[in-house]
Amino acid sequence: MQPRNMSMSGVVDLAAVKAAQEAKAKAEQARAEAARQGGGPGAVSSADLVIDVDEAGFERDVLQRSTEVPVVIDFWAEWCEPCKQLSPVLEQLVVEYNGRLLLAKIDVDANQMLMQQFGVQGIPAVFAVVAGQALPLFQGAAGKEQIQQTLDQLVQVAEQRFGLTGLTVDPDARPGVAPEPAAVPAGPYDALLEAAVHALDAGDFGGAVQAYKNVLSDDPGNSEAKLGLAQAELLQRVQNLDPQRTRKEAAEKPGDAQAQIAAADLDLVGGHVEDAFGRLIDTVRRTAGDERDAVRLRLLELFEVVGADDPRVSAARRALSRALF
Numbered sequence: 001m002q003p004r005n006m007s008m009s010g011v012v013d014l015a016a017v018k019a020a021q022e023a024k025a026k027a028e029q030a031r032a033e034a035a036r037q038g039g040g041p042g043a044v045s046s047a048d049l050v051i052d053v054d055e056a057g058f059e060r061d062v063l064q065r066s067t068e069v070p071v072v073i074d075f076w077a078e079w080c081e082p083c084k085q086l087s088p089v090l091e092q093l094v095v096e097y098n099g100r101l102l103l104a105k106i107d108v109d110a111n112q113m114l115m116q117q118f119g120v121q122g123i124p125a126v127f128a129v130v131a132g133q134a135l136p137l138f139q140g141a142a143g144k145e146q147i148q149q150t151l152d153q154l155v156q157v158a159e160q161r162f163g164l165t166g167l168t169v170d171p172d173a174r175p176g177v178a179p180e181p182a183a184v185p186a187g188p189y190d191a192l193l194e195a196a197v198h199a200l201d202a203g204d205f206g207g208a209v210q211a212y213k214n215v216l217s218d219d220p221g222n223s224e225a226k227l228g229l230a231q232a233e234l235l236q237r238v239q240n241l242d243p244q245r246t247r248k249e250a251a252e253k254p255g256d257a258q259a260q261i262a263a264a265d266l267d268l269v270g271g272h273v274e275d276a277f278g279r280l281i282d283t284v285r286r287t288a289g290d291e292r293d294a295v296r297l298r299l300l301e302l303f304e305v306v307g308a309d310d311p312r313v314s315a316a317r318r319a320l321s322r323a324l325f
Contacts, residue, residue, distance in 0.1 A: 050091050053104040059321050066129040069166045070158040071102045075125040082141040083124045100155050100166035131162045205236035230304035238265050257291035261298045277316040284323045
């Protein structure tokens, strides 16, 4: 079988500007953290660059990781002879890219739902996920040189459009074992965090946003500042909204991304967490292109407000994955 879709010419069209900005910000924070900690929590062994993925771990191992590094997906099966030729080549190349790519191997016999969601018609089939965006690469066996050209283009697009420079590979790291993070002394952030809280209490949401950003510019991993910033930005957005008009527009225009985003903000501020999440997930299903990506990004921002440990966030993440794929 001849390889198809080796060109990466359509990739840029799938990357909305906001998606690139969000992914680039995350990558910059990760790089700063890694530099501060001498390799940081993102350091992995070369053996960790090739992983087996199933439906249960797809969100964690592919979607979430794709905000750090482009994830190449190899759909294969034990009975597939061309797969046995292609898979070792992919594995070798990904290791040679030294952390700029991650390879996720998916056995189609054990993961029929993922095969259907990606629209796989035959195997071997190779896709990529970059910042949550699924991209078809090629189907069928291919030569190493052709594959390398495609992966070179993927790495280039991921870096230029999304700011994804990959993972740090530590030759001394043990496979599957996350390295111990280096101890980082707490910075003198109490005054800034207190100023942010006072600004929130006074209704100065812009001042609170700036105070939290000042902390994060120095300490990108500060969880209190991350949560505070997400909350302050939400309050700033709804400050001048007319609730009645906003909800009326959302009801009249179910396919209008911006109307649904504004209404979801109001839902969350009013304590209607599941309504806010459900509204945006439904809108993801109805929209496409830049509008769909704007809705997805706002949903991720609202996840930050509620907190990753909240079961409603976990449920909504699963629902979002189903809506996207």
